[in-house]
Amino acid sequence: MxxxxxxxxxxxxxxxxxxxxxxxxxxxxxxxxxxxxxxxxxxxxxxxxxxxxxxxxxxxxxxxxxxxxxxxxxxxxxxxxxxxxxxxxxxxxxxxxxxxxxxxxxxxxxxxxxxxxxxxxxxxxxxxxxxxxxxxxxxxxxxxxxxxxxxxxxxxxxxxxxxALVKVGIQYAAGGVPAINKPEYGSLLNWSVALVVVLVTLGLKFFARGMMAVSAVVIGIIVGYFYSMIFGLVTxxxxxxxxxxxxxxxxxxxxxxxxxxxxxxxxxxxxxxxxxxxxxxxxxxxxxxxxxxxxxxxxxxxxxxxxxxxxxxxxxxxxxxxxxxxxxxxxxxxxxxxxxxxxxxxxxxxxxxxxxxxxxxxxxxxxPIEVLGGGVIVMFGMVVAAGISMLSDVNWNRRNMVIFAIALSVGLGLQLEPKAVQYLPDTLRILMTSGLLPAAVIAIVLNLVLPEELSNESTEEVSGGMSGHGSGKLSG
Incomplete structure (x- = not known):
């Protein structure tokens, strides 16, 4: 207002x-x-x-x-x-x-x-x-x-x-990438720090107003910082x-x-x-x-x-x-x-x-990395939510579902299993294992190449799987 x-x-x-x-x-x-x-x-x-x-x-x-x-x-x-x-x-x-x-x-x-x-x-x-x-x-x-x-x-x-980023948020909340092979990785103390940040951030976002609500993530990290100091995590x-x-x-x-x-x-x-x-x-x-x-x-x-x-x-x-x-x-x-x-x-x-x-x-x-982990869990989750919000404007006919399915499968799959392209030249391997670029290229090319008007069966809106014949829109 x-x-x-x-x-x-x-x-x-x-x-x-x-x-x-x-x-x-x-x-x-x-x-x-x-x-x-x-x-x-x-x-x-x-x-x-x-x-x-x-x-x-x-x-x-x-x-x-x-x-x-x-x-x-x-x-x-x-x-x-x-x-x-x-x-x-x-x-x-x-x-x-x-x-x-x-x-x-x-x-x-x-x-x-x-x-x-x-x-x-x-x-x-x-x-x-x-x-x-x-x-x-x-x-x-x-x-x-x-x-x-x-x-x-x-x-x-x-x-x-x-x-691509949510994994980073979880790793940070658990103790950070360098600590993965250490006993303290994923400890209750580490997670408690991240959860303090998340809870304070959510509380301010939904129950505060004005500057407090706008600064929710910053304040959440400050609270998490002092919480970490109490337990000796700030070095x-x-x-x-x-x-x-x-x-x-x-x-x-x-x-x-x-x-x-x-x-x-x-x-x-x-x-x-x-x-x-x-x-x-x-x-x-x-x-x-x-x-x-x-x-x-x-x-x-x-x-x-x-x-x-x-x-x-x-x-x-x-x-x-x-x-x-x-x-x-x-x-x-x-x-x-x-x-x-x-x-x-x-x-x-x-x-x-x-x-x-x-x-x-x-x-x-x-x-501390655990404090930042709590903040980025919120931030990176909001990036995913923003993308899903944009997808809500899509007319989910079979053509668009196929484009989305192929691009997501290849992009996310290469991101999760980078060794699948380990024999590619270094430059191409780096580009492919980002997951983002192959997904973007596939989606852009298929969207330009595949005709908008296919058969009636191919373009009807669906609410179920690929073999369904419903008339409702895909909902989340």
């Missing part, structure tokens, strides 16, 4: 309106809190996968790298958000769009870095850079390719992203020295890890850019409908896509991950009724300040 004291109804729908500063600042921080944990989570996951994250043998040696990646996630989320809100020529929608590190690319990044440490970073950031530039190019023709990405395809892809070993040596302000370092341009990374990031671009179109449309009661203009959609790509490319140069618009803020704008882009600009400045202060990243690094 909007606050009439912020301005008139017409002013609240105007992206160029600035509410009084004493109200604009907390509104801006509210936008940041809605996405804060989601934004830094990919950096933590990729650090862990590479081998210099939680509980890795790298120990204190890996600490600076993980802290730097967290730092860059905050800094370039803020910078990319400024691209959206303030704009730069054709770049930016000039709308209250909050940018952040995209979950969509995690299933692509994990196979690229798995167990390889910082040696894998040059190829990873080469892919981020090229994928970002390609993402920006998509902005020139985004309207013309939307026909190839209906809810059947986009819903499947988003669902697959969530399914500052090797961190105290790094904390004391950390400069008050640290600027990003261009090409810190170098750049390499590997085929697998480039193909993976470019293909996922399509998915991210379509998500951004949906977010922009949702913001203009929810905040201003109108459809997004072509210039706004194109500018938003440009900002996605340019923000990602710039981040890649400095050791940041791909950026995209955050859907959490679509609902937040609909709730507050405040369409001001300047409010989000304030939030972006807050993110940039956090990204320039290494001690913020160092503090985040001390969060």
């Amino acid at each position: 909007s606050d009439n004291s912020l301005g008139t109804a017409e002013q609240l729908r105007d992206p160029n309106f600035t509410p009084p500063l004493h109200k604009a600042i907390p509104l801006g921080i509210q936008h940041v809190l809605a996405m804060f944990v989601s934004n830094v989570t990919p950096a933590i996951i990729i650090s862990g996968a590479a081998g210099f994250g939680f509980g890795s043998d790298a120990g204190a040696q890996g600490f600076p790298d993980m802290t730097y990646l967290i730092q860059m996630s905050m800094l370039f989320a803020g910078i990319a958000t400024l691209f959206q809100t303030i704009g730069m020529g054709p770049v930016g929608a000039r709308l209250p769009i909050v940018q952040g590190t995209s979950f969509a690319f995690i299933p692509i990044m994990i196979p690229l870095v798995a167990g390889k440490g910082v040696e894998a970073m040059p190829a990873l950031f080469g892919g981020v850079l090229v994928g970002g530039l390609f993402h920006a190019i998509i902005g020139t023709f985004i309207g013309k390719i939307r026909f190839a990405l209906p809810p059947l395809v986009t819903g499947l892809i988003v669902t697959m992203i969530g399914l 500052f070993d090797g961190i105290a020295t790094s904390w004391s040596r950390a400069a008050p302000i640290a600027m990003p370092v261009p090409f810190k890890y170098g750049l390499e341009f590997g085929f697998a990374a480039i193909v993976g990031f470019c293909l996922m850019a399509f998915v991210s671009a379509v998500e951004t179109v949906g977010d922009v449309s949702g913001i203009t409908r929810g905040g201003a009661g109108r459809e997004a203009t072509d210039a706004e959609i194109t500018g938003a896509t440009y900002a996605d790509g340019v923000g990602s490319a710039v981040a890649g140069i400095f050791g940041g991950f791909p950026n995209t618009s955050f859907s959490q803020n679509v609902g937040l704008i609909a709730m507050t009724g405040v369409m001001s882009r300047h409010v989000v600009t304030i939030g972006a400045i807050f993110l940039i300040i956090c990204g320039l202060v290494p001690k913020v990243g160092a503090l985040i690094r001390t969060i």
Whole structure:
């Protein structure tokens, strides 16, 4: 519900309106809190996968790298958000769009870095850079390719992203990947920490209002953090020295890890850019409908896509991950009724300040993996739910069921059993075992190739299995 004291109804729908500063600042921080944990989570996951994250043998040696990646996630989320809100020529929608590190690319990044440490970073950031530039190019023709990405395809892809990530959430809640072969993995204490986070998050989401509800995941993690401290799970070993040596302000370092341009990374990031671009179109449309009661203009959609790509490319140069618009803020704008882009600009400045202060990243690094596990179980589950919600718009005739069935079976199957393609060349194997890319390619190609109008029996809506002859729609 909007606050009439912020301005008139017409002013609240105007992206160029600035509410009084004493109200604009907390509104801006509210936008940041809605996405804060989601934004830094990919950096933590990729650090862990590479081998210099939680509980890795790298120990204190890996600490600076993980802290730097967290730092860059905050800094370039803020910078990319400024691209959206303030704009730069054709770049930016000039709308209250909050940018952040995209979950969509995690299933692509994990196979690229798995167990390889910082040696894998040059190829990873080469892919981020090229994928970002390609993402920006998509902005020139985004309207013309939307026909190839209906809810059947986009819903499947988003669902697959969530399914690829839920395993990470469970592993983290049980004690983290490095602890899998240790006695404490899956202990009641580990799970109790994750459950505290989940329960606090759910309680605030459903029974609190305003800032408390918006910040539910952040508060849940804070409560879980203190719960972990009581049981001695928070460790500052090797961190105290790094904390004391950390400069008050640290600027990003261009090409810190170098750049390499590997085929697998480039193909993976470019293909996922399509998915991210379509998500951004949906977010922009949702913001203009929810905040201003109108459809997004072509210039706004194109500018938003440009900002996605340019923000990602710039981040890649400095050791940041791909950026995209955050859907959490679509609902937040609909709730507050405040369409001001300047409010989000304030939030972006807050993110940039956090990204320039290494001690913020160092503090985040001390969060126990079990605490983060509770948070990501909620977040990744919501990704799956969002995909299923998109699939609810699909006309579930036999044609669409076959497309969905084949794409899901192959994609999820390769993800669950990566050794099935162990004899493929390394590049192709990495792309296939992500599960996401084969599923997306199969769904897109079959959707374009298979005719819409088949026989009556083939296109009737069904509620049962493939051999059923019901007339109801598939329900979940």
